[in-house]
Amino acid sequence: MSKLTHTDSDGTAHMVDVSAKSETVREARAAGRISMNLDTLDAIKTNMMQKGDVLATARIAGIMAAKKTHDLIPLCHPLALSKVAVEFTFLDDGIAVESMARLTGKTGVEMEALTAASVALLTIYDMSKAMQKDMVISDIRLLSKTGGKSGDWSA
Structure with a gap:
């Protein structure tokens, strides 16, 4: 078994020291989806939700969240992201999201x-829950990553 990177010899959790690592361009893409009924989907498509433009708000929320990841996930480094993008695709039964984060x-x-x-998906739920409470967020996953010592990876 390989040595665990986030614990010391006593098993105490700590942030990994990356000071000796080389800087490289790194990028990751992730995706997920939210399923909903057709009335809710149509209200989002036609911008008729009472809370406003659902996808514009969800895009901004996703970008802001990426920038705050180190505040949410223990042991994550604060990063100077050079690019974050959040895109949506309408499906027959909901909305798919794909996000991308990049830095050197x-x-x-x-x-x-x-x-x-x-x-982004949680924001869609929040802005739409007055119309439908049983929406389902699912399939959140990493699609790909590039850069770094471990190289490129794709699902």
Whole structure:
């Protein structure tokens, strides 16, 4: 078994020291979806939700969340992200989200991309829950990552 990176010899959790790592361009993409009934989906599509523009708000929330990942996930490094994008696709039964985070740095941005997708989906739920409470958020996952010592990975 390989040595655990987030614990010391006593098993105490700590933040990994990345100071000796090389800076590389790193990018990660994540995705997820929210399922809903057709009336709710139509209200989002036509911008008729009482709380306002659902997707514009969810996009901003996802971007803001990526920038705050280190405040939400223990042991994550605060990162100077150079790009965060959040895009939506309408499905027959809901909305898919895909997020991307990028930087030039010493540690990866997988958690930032996953956080962006998660919070974007939570924001869609929050802004739509008055119309439908049984929406389902699912399939949040990492799609790909590039850069760093471990190289590229794709689902």
